[in-house]
Amino acid sequence: MAERTISIIRAGFMALTDCAPIVVARELEFDRRFGIHIEPVRLPSWAAIRDHLAFEKLECAHMLGGLSLAMHLGLGGMRTEMTVPLMLGRGGNAITLSSSVYDEALALMAGRPVFNRAESAAMLKPVVAARKLKGERPLRLAMVHAFSSHNYELRAWLAHGGIDPDHDVELSVVPPPRMVEALRNGLIDGYCVGEPWSQVAVEEGLGRIMATKADLYPNSPEKVLALRRPWAIGHADMVSALVEAFSAAMSWAAQTENRTELAYMLSRPAYLNVDHDVILHGLMCAPRLVPGDMRQPIDDYLSFGGTGCGYPAPGTALWLLAQMRRWGQAGAGHEAEVAGVFDPSYIERNVNFSGERKFQFGRRAKQPPFDGVAFDDKDIEAYWRQFAIAKGA
Amino acid sequence: MKELSLNILVIDEDPARAALLEGALVEAGYTHVVTLQTTSNLHQRIVAIEPDVVIIDLQNPDRDTLENMFQVTRSVKKPIAMFVDQSDGDTIRRAVEAGVSAYVVDGLKKDRVRPVVEVAVTRFESFSKLVQERDDARNALADRKRTDRAKGLLMQHRGISEEEAYSLMRKAAMQQSRKIADIADSIITAFELDSQLIGGRKHG
Numbered sequence: 395m396a397e398r399t400i401s402i403i404r405a406g407f408m409a410l411t412d413c414a415p416i417v418v419a420r421e422l423e424f425d426r427r428f429g430i431h432i433e434p435v436r437l438p439s440w441a442a443i444r445d446h447l448a449f450e451k452l453e454c455a456h457m458l459g460g461l462s463l464a465m466h467l468g469l470g471g472m473r474t475e476m477t478v479p480l481m482l483g484r485g486g487n488a489i490t491l492s493s494s495v496y497d498e499a500l501a502l503m504a505g506r507p508v509f510n511r512a513e514s515a516a517m518l519k520p521v522v523a524a525r526k527l528k529g530e531r532p533l534r535l536a537m538v539h540a541f542s543s544h545n546y547e548l549r550a551w552l553a554h555g556g557i558d559p560d561h562d563v564e565l566s567v568v569p570p571p572r573m574v575e576a577l578r579n580g581l582i583d584g585y586c587v588g589e590p591w592s593q594v595a596v597e598e599g600l601g602r603i604m605a606t607k608a609d610l611y612p613n614s615p616e617k618v619l620a621l622r623r624p625w626a627i628g629h630a631d632m633v634s635a636l637v638e639a640f641s642a643a644m645s646w647a648a649q650t651e652n653r654t655e656l657a658y659m660l661s662r663p664a665y666l667n668v669d670h671d672v673i674l675h676g677l678m679c680a681p682r683l684v685p686g687d688m689r690q691p692i693d694d695y696l697s698f699g700g701t702g703c704g705y706p707a708p709g710t711a712l713w714l715l716a717q718m719r720r721w722g723q724a725g726a727g728h729e730a731e732v733a734g735v736f737d738p739s740y741i742e743r744n745v746n747f748s749g750e751r752k753f754q755f756g757r758r759a760k761q762p763p764f765d766g767v768a769f770d771d772k773d774i775e776a777y778w779r780q781f782a783i784a785k786g787a
Numbered sequence: 788m789k790e791l792s793l794n795i796l797v798i799d800e801d802p803a804r805a806a807l808l809e810g811a812l813v814e815a816g817y818t819h820v821v822t823l824q825t826t827s828n829l830h831q832r833i834v835a836i837e838p839d840v841v842i843i844d845l846q847n848p849d850r851d852t853l854e855n856m857f858q859v860t861r862s863v864k865k866p867i868a869m870f871v872d873q874s875d876g877d878t879i880r881r882a883v884e885a886g887v888s889a890y891v892v893d894g895l896k897k898d899r900v901r902p903v904v905e906v907a908v909t910r911f912e913s914f915s916k917l918v919q920e921r922d923d924a925r926n927a928l929a930d931r932k933r934t935d936r937a938k939g940l941l942m943q944h945r946g947i948s949e950e951e952a953y954s955l956m957r958k959a960a961m962q963q964s965r966k967i968a969d970i971a972d973s974i975i976t977a978f979e980l981d982s983q984l985i986g987g988r989k990h991g
Contacts, residue, residue: 440851441850441851441854445888451883451884470854470869539855540855567851567852569848569851569852
């Protein structure tokens with residue numbers, strides 16, 4: 395019998411729960427079903443993933459949506475034309491504050507906390523003011539990358555609470571697997587990170603979750619499947635196979651009955667190297683928000699399924715560009731260029747694709763976002779200029 | 788000799804490689820070279836050193852932190868960017884292959900930077916060759932152990948001599964064009980599965 399040639403596709407990923415589509419596609423051999431062999435490659439920084447992808451040491455990567463657009467625009471690295479044929483899931487991020495800073499805030503609020511998580515940055519405002527008055531160092535908060543959704547979520551949450559992220563606090567970048575250690579050592583007072591790193595800190599009793607992505611921008615983009623455009627064009631069959639394999643993996647990961655198995659799979663040293671039980675909290679959409687408290691169900695805390703979950707709607711890319719504009723990371727006039735990076739044509743050819751799985755981000759939002767400013771993908775300039783706190787020009 | 792007055796910062800978690808690189812840079816005439824092994828207090832150190840060029844291991848987990856410091860917060864006096872001159876694609880490609888990333892202060896001419904990057908790339912390449920040779924030596928030893936184990940299993944279960952066991956394995960390796968150590972692996976796995984199955988039956 396002639397041996398079938400199987401194409402090896404190297405897939406870069408970061409140690410995060412939402413790398414599940416890559417791990418599942420490989421471990422459950424969804425890749426073989428579509429004639430490819432996925433080789434997961436764990437890397438320690440987003441910069442390393444970006445450079446490995448740009449210089450052809452990877453064929454595809456689990457990547458921050460904003461970073462794929464930054465690569466395409468040549469921001470912060472070599473300009474590399476990109477294609478995103480699939481979104482790899484939703485949610486997973488949370489904003490954690492150290493227990494001591496929370497106590498500081500609570501004392502300044504006369505013991506009355508803000509229970510609404512989307513509004514909870516208001517608790518930090520008196521801390522910021524008191525520290526300024528006393529000449530103490532500002533709060534130090536971390537996120538995972540300049541072009542991460544975590545950066546945009548943390549900034550939006552702070553700004554909504556009346557705190558200017560560029561002037562009232564010190565923002566820095568810490569890679570996800572090092573976040574908990576930085577909090578433990580007092581190098582930072584809080585952070586926005588993806589699972590399982592929020593739960594790890596709560597389980598260690600180091601901090602409490604103040605808000606989750608689901609409380610802020612529940613349907614906004616998270617990780618994407620990032621490809622070099624020239625490679626994608628030259629390997630259309632492989633892109634289709636990748637989209638099929640990862641879509642199948644995501645459907646599997648979205649099944650309630652598979653969560654425990656998924657948690658065990660991800661917990662292995664080669665992937666997250668974190669206790670499976672802690673990973674499971676996130677997968678079950680029931681994180682523990684406060685050390686010692688009961689876990690709390692939060693809809694869409696982290697998901698791999700649901701309407702349009704994998705669909706890379708061009709409007710979604712524009713939402714990211716709007717955040718980049720708001721915070722002064724990109725110039726004006728890149729709408730058409732950026733919208734073209736998110737390319738749904740591959741998933742639309744997918745065997746299981748049906749029209750109802752299409753997801754038009756930004757146009758059919760049922761309720762206004764937490765900050766009250768409705769997103770309009772037809773005019774992103776008008777959108778971000780409505781915010782009182784912004785850095786763009 | 789103006790080029791050689793560049794302030795160069797080398798950040799590498801591997802002390803041996805850092806020493807190798809620092810030595811080479813000094814030998815090439817660069818006198819202002821500072822090496823950091825840990826990245827704690829990175830911010831203060833960079834403000835104090837004011838580097839013109841930063842050479843850092845591509846796999847260093849602190850690169851995202853560093854890039855943010857350089858590009859976004861502008862907390863260092865002179866903005867620093869990744870060395871991504873599009874016209875110098877080959878240099879960058881070689882750097883990535885070798886595991887080197889370079890950041891360069893804004894406005895510094897490509898011609899002044901390239902020799903520094905070249906030195907780094909060469910040293911990283913020779914260092915990984917050394918590591919490769921060491922690993923190969925270790926693997927050879929591990930291969931030998933596995934081969935011996937497979938031989939032992941065959942001798943014990945098939946009642947054959949060591950020479951016969953080895954010649955069986957060599958023949959299989961030749962026919963399947965695989966390494967003897969890989970054949971040894973298959974034999975070990977097969978015997979392990981066998982004993983698990985038999986063990987399972989006993990308990991079941």
